[in-house]
Amino acid sequence: MLPISKRLKKNIYLDYASTTPVDPEVKKVMDPFFSLQFGNPSSLHKQGREAKVAIESARNKIANCINAKGSEIVFTAGGTESVNLAVLGVAKNSLKKDHLITSAIEHDCVLNSFKALETEGYKTSFVSVDKNGFVNLEELKKSVRPETVLISIMYANNEIGTVQPIAEIGKWLKIINTERLKKGLTRILFHTDACQATGYLDMNVQKLGVDLMSVNGSKIYGPKQTGFLYVKSGVNLKPNIYGGGQEKEIRSGTENVPGIVGLAKALELVQLTRESENQRIGKLRQYLIAELLKMPNVLLNGVESRELKVNTKESNNIRSLPNNINVIFEGLEGEALMLYLDSYGISVSTASACNATKNDPSHVLMAIGRTETQAKSGIRLSLGKYTKKSELEYLIKILPEIVFTLRGIKK
Numbered sequence: 409m410l411p412i413s414k415r416l417k418k419n420i421y422l423d424y425a426s427t428t429p430v431d432p433e434v435k436k437v438m439d440p441f442f443s444l445q446f447g448n449p450s451s452l453h454k455q456g457r458e459a460k461v462a463i464e465s466a467r468n469k470i471a472n473c474i475n476a477k478g479s480e481i482v483f484t485a486g487g488t489e490s491v492n493l494a495v496l497g498v499a500k501n502s503l504k505k506d507h508l509i510t511s512a513i514e515h516d517c518v519l520n521s522f523k524a525l526e527t528e529g530y531k532t533s534f535v536s537v538d539k540n541g542f543v544n545l546e547e548l549k550k551s552v553r554p555e556t557v558l559i560s561i562m563y564a565n566n567e568i569g570t571v572q573p574i575a576e577i578g579k580w581l582k583i584i585n586t587e588r589l590k591k592g593l594t595r596i597l598f599h600t601d602a603c604q605a606t607g608y609l610d611m612n613v614q615k616l617g618v619d620l621m622s623v624n625g626s627k628i629y630g631p632k633q634t635g636f637l638y639v640k641s642g643v644n645l646k647p648n649i650y651g652g653g654q655e656k657e658i659r660s661g662t663e664n665v666p667g668i669v670g671l672a673k674a675l676e677l678v679q680l681t682r683e684s685e686n687q688r689i690g691k692l693r694q695y696l697i698a699e700l701l702k703m704p705n706v707l708l709n710g711v712e713s714r715e716l717k718v719n720t721k722e723s724n725n726i727r728s729l730p731n732n733i734n735v736i737f738e739g740l741e742g743e744a745l746m747l748y749l750d751s752y753g754i755s756v757s758t759a760s761a762c763n764a765t766k767n768d769p770s771h772v773l774m775a776i777g778r779t780e781t782q783a784k785s786g787i788r789l790s791l792g793k794y795t796k797k798s799e800l801e802y803l804i805k806i807l808p809e810i811v812f813t814l815r816g817i818k819k
């Protein structure tokens with residue numbers, strides 16, 4: 409093994425699932441809104457009106473991308489805030505301490521919103537997943553109670569890339585809700601956290617059958633701390649932030665005009681290149697998985713094949729994101745591997761970026777049945793629009809020696 413000073417420092421970023429660089433085109437459309445068109449959209453003068461036009465145009469562009477109406481888009485400061493608004497906003501909209509359902513593998517922003525509600529007396533259910541990370545649909549259906557008000561299931565998982573059958577759940581829920589309305593029960597609302605899915609999957613909210621959908625900019629080559637919540641017409645939410653009544657009184661505060669403009673551009677760009685990027689990145693993923701699995705004692709988390717072979721025209725057969733690879737290297741610590749790779753200028757992540765500072769094993773890897781030791785031996789490699797095959801080839805070249813060293817085996 410080369411001493412640190414002799415190691416070639418590449419600049420290989422394989423952590424696109426934690427965040428992405430801002431696309432130069434996105435930056436360009438944001439630029440005028442910092443110092444030239446700096447107005448407050450709530451102001452009635454010329455500068456204010458210009459800013460208002462800009463955010464309303466962004467709103468309509470976003471609505472177009474997801475087959476919604478402009479009035480159904482609420483701008484927020486990112487994925488976490490959108491999710492908090494959806495979950496807490498539905499729960500607190502009724503005066504009762506109702507019941508809410510989610511899955512065991514959600515992002516912390518969902519899980520911790522649910523846990524916060526529990527401490528206030530709300531009832532919750534966390535539905536388990538199978539060994540590939542697919543939500544147990546039978547269990548989901550059985551966990552519905554008369555007092556259930558929300559089901560929140562993520563579109564694609566941030567750690568292992570598994571894609572949930574959102575449209576299928578949406579269809580089932582529609583039937584359930586018709587029955588419930590006849591019985592005089594409240595309609596169950598359906599939220600999906602789509603933060604990882606936005607760049608790669610169909611975001612058509614009508615097809616998905618969702619009432620609420622959380623999206624952020626920082627995962628799609630847009631600015632950080634930008635995002636939106638899709639709120640279907642007729643769905644009422646209790647705000648989490650009070651103030652001047654912006655965003656139809658659901659989310660007060662002066663709008664992040666450059667951020668909103670950038671978010672809309674970022675969403676348009678990723679949705680435009682979605683199909684071709686799925687092909688290109690999907691092939692890179694296939695290559696990298698095949699190479700990694702050639703190494704001894706390496707286990708893949710999530711599904712290897714991105715598409716379900718049975719092609720039912722109706723349902724979406726995509727089962728995994730094209731850019732996510734999560735592997736366990738048995739007999740070593742994922743964190744040590746991540747740091748070694750960093751010393752070569754290769755950026756990867758253990759489990760998810762948000763968990764990286766905690767020493768707990770990943771709740772996602774535990775939920776798919778990995779042991780605690782295995783869960784701590786995992787790394788996530790996430791690809792993106794600037795990933796080149798040569799970068800992956802370099803990784804594969806240097807990886808065996810690092811793995812041998814960390815496992816304490818002489819090569």
Ligand SMILES: *Cc1c(COP(=O)(O)O)cnc(C)c1O
Pocket residue numbers: 425485486487488489491515517562564565566601602603604624625626627633634635
């Ligand atoms: C990143 C992410 C979030 C949080 O988004 P922020 O913009 O960082 O607040 C939520 N859910 C998923 C699935 C994510 O990947």
